[in-house]
Amino acid sequence: MIDYKGYQNKKVLVVGLAKSGVAASLLLHRLGAFVTVNDWKPLSENKDAQQLLDQGIKVITGSHPVELLDEGFELIVKNPGIPYSNPLIKGAIAKGLPVLTEVELAYQISEADIIGVTGTNGKTTTTTLIHEMITKDQKKSYAAGNIGTVACEVAQIAKPDEAMVIELSSFQLMGIRQFAPSISIITNIYDAHLDYHSSKEEYVEAKAAITKNQTADDYLIVNADQEDLMAAVSHTKAKIVPFSTKRFLQDGISSDGDKIYMNGEAVVAIREIVLPGRHNLENIMAAIGAARLYGVSDDSIRKVLGEFSGVKHRTQFVREWKDIKFYNDSKATNILATQSALDAFTVPTILLCGGLDRGNSFDELSDSMSHVKTAIVFGETAEKMADAAKNAGVTDIIRVKDVNEAVTAAAEVAASGDVVLLSPACASWDQYPTFEVRGDIFIEAVNKLK
Template sequence: MINYKGYQNKKILVVGLAKSGVAASLLLHRLGAFVTVNDWKPLSENKDAQQLLDQGIKVICGSHPVELLDEGFEMIVKNPGIPYTNPLIKGAIAKGLPVITEVELAYQISEADIIGITGTNGKTTTTTLVHEMISKDQKKSYVAGNIGTVASEVAQIAHPGEAMVVELSSFQLMGIRQFAPAISIITNIYDAHLDYHASKQEYVEAKAAITKNQTENHYLIVNADQEELMDAVQHTRAKKVLFSTKRLMTEGISTDGEQIFMNGESVVRLKDIVLPGRHNLENIMAAIGAAKLYGVSNESIRAVLGEFAGVKHRTQFVREWNQIKFYNDSKATNILATQSALDAFKGPTVLLCGGLDRGNSFDELSASMSNVKAAVVFGETADKMAEAAKAGGVENIISVKDVKDAVHAAAESAESGDVVLLSPACASWDQYPTFEVRGDIFIDEVNKLK
């Protein structure tokens, strides 16, 4: 950890706790800042705030009073989940105060090599693959960010010559000022989080921000099959490394349908890759690019791809029961992710879907339901999901209360040889605090089947 002096004796407000807020507060306190923490949850119900209070950090809980801005803070560290429309955040920006997210702190103190990964879909799989490939090559690697440990915590223990592989959301990337990973990846861009972002353009710009501070000494690995994405990063100063699942290229990462090549060199045969699904080919190519740039051998890359079957909550095989295979894809929080999951299975499928209603329709999902023999719908979008399934030709549509009931309804509808797939196409927040909790409930209920 670099002993960063930039925060000594500075008044800094941390808005919003959870893991990233707690980590940022403790780090800033350690770096000599005068830290005030503000969280909406009352102190009596707020274990995180109580922990910080015990450390001598000032805590204000129960609301986000705009009057806090009168106390002369020099910077705001915002929890990524708090929107920029929050009155306190809007007021800070109006005053010209820097508003950053915790990953900026991680960058400022890190001595390790940072590999940053973003995109609408595939971030977690790609992040995990890069980490596994580096680790297989006998190099020290840490997973950080949206998966694993908070980035600013990892940055305090990672050493020079080690890698921090950081999954980054658009929410986090909107709050960077100097953050510049040695290697960055943008897997893809689709409509998502438009309830948070003011527009699709703002969302795309937030994703492209991963490369805005990169220099000629850095690399950007980017999906060449998406014109919108290529336009968004056209002004990067980083060396661009393109990947394509649709055409064979002499430079970058691509495939002839039998092998994956990087700069004309064969890296791995497709038949030796365990991870299923066409959508995962993008993730695999991006991961290969980062691993090769980091000096990982083809042997280590092949070894990982020959055994890596997926990450938890992303098309995760859970169990076979009565010759029915159950898969947990709870991390599919948008339509495209669920379409990709459905495309990965060619046989009869019982789809479990539904969740937070963000106001969008699910018409696009209908065309991907040709193999869906039954749809079990739940949550705020249950009726919309039922309409999409009906439009897709699904005749057996079952409405249930939640994921727990959905498992049992699916088990009754499925037959030998079928797949039961939890792939909600929605965020979990109408019923569950995170998609992980939703997925874990699915796993528990599947494992209880007798």
């Protein structure tokens, strides 16, 4: 960890707790800042705030009072989940205060190489693949960020000859100033999180921020099949390494249908890859590019791709019961992710879907639902999901209260050879605090089937 002096004796307000807020507060306190923490949850119900209070950190809970801005703070560190429309954050911006997220802190203190991964879909798989490839090559790597381990915690222990592979959301990237990975990746860009961002343009700009501070010594691995994305990163100073699943690239990463190549050199045969689904080729190509640029051998890359079958909550095989296979794709929080999951199967499928209503219509799922025999719908979007399934020609539609009831219903209608797929196409927040909790409840319910 770099002995960073930039926060010594500065008044810093941390808004919002959870894992990233707690980690940022403790780090800033360690770096000599005068930290005040503000969280909406009352102190009596707020274990995180109580923990920080015990460390001598000032804590204000129960609301986000705009009056806090009169206390002379020099900067704000914001939990990524708090929108910029929050009155306290709007007030801070109006006053010209920097509003950062904890990944900026991680960059400022990190001695390790940073590989940053963003995109609408595939971030977790790509991040995990890169981490596994580096580890397989007998090098030390940490998977951090939006994948579950807070980046500024990892940055305190990662050494100069080690790598931090950080999964980054658009929410986190909106709060950076100097953050500049030596290798950055944008897997793809589709409409998503438009309840948080004011427009798709703002969302794309937030994702493209991953490369805004990179230099000519750095690399940007980017999806060449998306013209809008290529246009959004055209300003980068980094060396662009394109990848394509649709055409062969002599300079970049692509496939001839038999092997995956980088800069014209064969890296791995498609038949050696265990991870299913056409959509995962994007993630695999991006991971190959990052691993090779980091110095990982092709042998280590091939070994990982021959063993890696997926990450938890992303088309995760859970169990086979009575010749019925159950898959947990709770991380599918948007339509495209569910399309990709459905397209990975050809056998009769029972789709469990629904969740937070962000105003989307789900008719785009229609082309991917030809093999869906039953749709089991739940959550705020249950009726919209039912309408989309009906319009796609699905005749068996079952409405249930939640994921537990959905598993029970699926077990009753499934037949030998079927797939039961939890792929909600929606965020979880109408019923569950995170997609991980939703997926864990699914796994538990499936494992209880007798």
